[in-house]
Structure formats: C-alpha cells, structure tokens
Amino acid sequence: MGILTDMATATFTVKGMTCGHCVAAVSDEVRRVPGVRGVDVDLASGSLHVESDEPVAPAAIVAAVEEAGYEVVA
Numbered sequence: 794m795g796i797l798t799d800m801a802t803a804t805f806t807v808k809g810m811t812c813g814h815c816v817a818a819v820s821d822e823v824r825r826v827p828g829v830r831g832v833d834v835d836l837a838s839g840s841l842h843v844e845s846d847e848p849v850a851p852a853a854i855v856a857a858v859e860e861a862g863y864e865v866v867a
C-alpha cells in the first residue's frame with residue numbers, strides 16, 4: 794500500500810442525503826477542505842469516507858457537510 798501509507802482516512806455518517814445530487818453536493822464541499830485528497834460517499838448508508846494528506850479536524854468536515862445542507866450524525 795506504499796502510496797497510501799502517509800495518508801489519513803476518516804469516516805463519517807451523513808443524514809439527509811436522498812439522491813445523487815445530494816452525494817455530489819456533499820462530495821464537492823468536502824473536497825474543498827484543505828488537505829482532502831479523496832472523498833467517497835455511499836448514498837444508501839450515508840457513509841462519508843475522507844482521505845487526506847494528514848489528519849483533518851473533524852469539525853472542518855462537519856462544517857463542509859453543513860455548508861452543503863446536510864448533517865453529520867456520527
């Protein structure tokens with residue numbers, strides 16, 4: 794996993810997403826958080842997986858999700 798060893802990952806649960814547009818809105822906002830490299834959102838479970846260069850403050854991710862109009866519940 795060489796290239797991934799110096800990356801950080803975190804997973805959140807987002808409430809309120811109902812379709813692909815919601816997924817895109819959340820993904821776009823979270824991708825804008827400094828240091829974030831990759832974002833993967835699963836609509837069915839509400840799972841938001843974030844990959845970053847170094848650990849990102851959870852509050853920054855929560856703020857980005859709220860900016861998109863949704864809520865982090867876990």
Ligand SMILES: [Cu+2]
Binds near residue numbers: 810811812813814816
């Ligand atoms: Cu939607």
